[in-house]
Amino acid sequence: MRKKNKNEFPKERILNEAEVLFAQKGFHEVTVREITKAAKCNLAAINYHFGNKENLYLEVFRARWVPRARRIREHVGKSLSAQDSPSPQAVIKALAQAFLEGPMSDEERKRHSQLMAREMARPTAAFDLVAEQAMGPLMKELAEVLRPGLPDKMGEDRLMLNMLSVLAMVLYFNFARVAVTRMTGREYDHAFRRRLVEHIVEFSLNGLGVGEKEGDR
Amino acid sequence: MRKKNKNEFPKERILNEAEVLFAQKGFHEVTVREITKAAKCNLAAINYHFGNKENLYLEVFRARWVPRARRIREHVGKSLSAQDSPSPQAVIKALAQAFLEGPMSDEERKRHSQLMAREMARPTAAFDLVAEQAMGPLMKELAEVLRPGLPDKMGEDRLMLNMLSVLAMVLYFNFARVAVTRMTGREYDHAFRRRLVEHIVEFSLNGLGVGEKEGDR
DNA sequence: GTCTATAGCAGGATAGAC
DNA sequence: GTCTATCCTGCTATAGAC
Structure with a gap:
């Protein structure tokens, strides 16, 4: 079930990059465009995996x-x-x-x-x-x-x-x-x-x- | 040169309200609409008196x-x-x-x-x-x-x-x-x-x- | 599951009447 | 100086192709 590539699944990459950015700048100063770009995935991925930006923030705390x-x-x-x-x-x-x-x-x-x-x-x-x-x-x-x-x-x-x-x-x-x-x-x-x-x-x-x-x- | 009303000049009111809001929420989480509304003046007042939002933030530090x-x-x-x-x-x-x-x-x-x-x-x-x-x-x-x-x-x-x-x-x-x-x-x-x-x-x-x-x- | 395209809206800033 | 109306950018979120 492992992806063949260097990095993990997009969902994991999003969590990683989101945590870095939220810590640096805070919730409001970070955009989903920024996160998905850093995580090398699509703009829509956050909404697909987490529903919305706010829930991603919560998930960063829960999962990381x-x-x-x-x-x-x-x-x-x-x-x-x-x-x-x-x-x-x-x-x-x-x-x-x-x-x-x-x-x-x-x-x-x-x-x-x-x-x-x-x-x-x-x-x-x-x-x-x-x-x-x-x-x-x-x-x-x-x-x-x-x-x-x-x-x-x-x-x-x-x-x-x-x-x-x-x-x-x-x-x-x-x-x-x-x-x-x-x-x-x-x-x-x-x-x-x-x-x-x-x-x-x-x-x-x-x-x-x-x-x-x-x-x- | 004093305004007859209870509060000072719009410029002063903006500085006062802006400081409260910036302290509470931080720069990015505050909108100029919010500030001008709290200061009971017009949306355009911030740009007229301070040029832009960022300069207002600086002026809050300088003047207050x-x-x-x-x-x-x-x-x-x-x-x-x-x-x-x-x-x-x-x-x-x-x-x-x-x-x-x-x-x-x-x-x-x-x-x-x-x-x-x-x-x-x-x-x-x-x-x-x-x-x-x-x-x-x-x-x-x-x-x-x-x-x-x-x-x-x-x-x-x-x-x-x-x-x-x-x-x-x-x-x-x-x-x-x-x-x-x-x-x-x-x-x-x-x-x-x-x-x-x-x-x-x-x-x-x-x-x-x-x-x-x-x-x- | 992942993408592109875009809807829908809120933001800062400005033009121009008064 | 102060207002209203509006421009334009950039945002989140979604629809729908693949």
């Missing part, structure tokens, strides 16, 4: 984004399950790495963050997917693994704000790359992403009130 | 956003000049308050953050204005007032990352309100904004490595 979010969570979980009681430092580092240096290509991670940031900034029908299938489970999981390493008196709401703050940094350093590059004067390359992970871990650990002094540099 | 950014900076500066050598805590608090509880209405602050976040996520011709007239000067000023209260060994690049992280939180808690509300289960009301300022100050101070233990709650 949500599974990737799950892979990211699993990757974080796997990094941590090696240790039987992971330190807050290990937890934060696993999270930051997943978004900045993780198992995927930098382009893929950037795409993922951009789509997420777009939905959080201006929710569409896809927002429920983002909240229920990714943010919710991730926050819950993080709370569980962080809890044992934190001061007992830290309330749930405070822990949630702390986790959101870490997420804020992770997303920000992805979606605001141009601004970050301009302000720091540094290329957004491998070394810089590594530096960012280091920074986020340190800043967040201190932010959480469990910093290791600061002698590891 | 940049002056407000300056007012915010001045407000931060004024909060700090009362003290002759402001503590890092005072600096961060002034910054967080400026964006979350500051001198303007909540709607105005939200609008300001949204426009800023949009340009940082996907720069247009207005990005240079944002970077040169607001972010740059703000970062520079913050660095100057923070520096005396920080450990000497903190390098410039590290300080910059720290300030960007604070900015990340401030912007995030503004532009991702829907997500924040969903995750925390709290209304985005006066009390919650107050709580957010408190959180950002604490998290950032610790993040900066100069936290006051944590006995102030």
Whole structure:
């Protein structure tokens, strides 16, 4: 049932190209002409396979984004399950790495963050997917693994704000790359992403009130 | 030279409504028909006064956003000049308050953050204005007032990352309100904004490595 | 399933009356 | 300066050949 050619079926190519373009520009700034051209298929293909443009957008989240979010969570979980009681430092580092240096290509991670940031900034029908299938489970999981390493008196709401703050940094350093590059004067390359992970871990650990002094540099 | 009516000149009304709509939806999702309707003037007015839609967008930044950014900076500066050598805590608090509880209405602050976040996520011709007239000067000023209260060994690049992280939180808690509300289960009301300022100050101070233990709650 | 052709409409911009 | 009427482009979506 495989196509003989290099690429997959048109439907898959459309999903791939649509995700790239939606992440870069957002829903309204992308045209179906653009997508079908990039996917090397016909203008009518989107309506045939997905009904309309909006449903294609949703399908990008269902078929691409949500599974990737799950892979990211699993990757974080796997990094941590090696240790039987992971330190807050290990937890934060696993999270930051997943978004900045993780198992995927930098382009893929950037795409993922951009789509997420777009939905959080201006929710569409896809927002429920983002909240229920990714943010919710991730926050819950993080709370569980962080809890044992934190001061007992830290309330749930405070822990949630702390986790959101870490997420804020992770997303920000992805979606605001141009601004970050301009302000720091540094290329957004491998070394810089590594530096960012280091920074986020340190800043967040201190932010959480469990910093290791600061002698590891 | 004042118009007898409640509102200002059409040109001013267009700028006002355009800023609201651009902040809410972004450039491409807003139509000139929408703007002129909201501004209660004619469809042709935008082209007459601004030449075209894109130039109106730029003019919103030049005539509204940049002056407000300056007012915010001045407000931060004024909060700090009362003290002759402001503590890092005072600096961060002034910054967080400026964006979350500051001198303007909540709607105005939200609008300001949204426009800023949009340009940082996907720069247009207005990005240079944002970077040169607001972010740059703000970062520079913050660095100057923070520096005396920080450990000497903190390098410039590290300080910059720290300030960007604070900015990340401030912007995030503004532009991702829907997500924040969903995750925390709290209304985005006066009390919650107050709580957010408190959180950002604490998290950032610790993040900066100069936290006051944590006995102030 | 994939294509071409086109319907039908909304967008930004403009001309010209007042 | 402000209006109405209209042009023209580019969009999504569909019909129908292959």
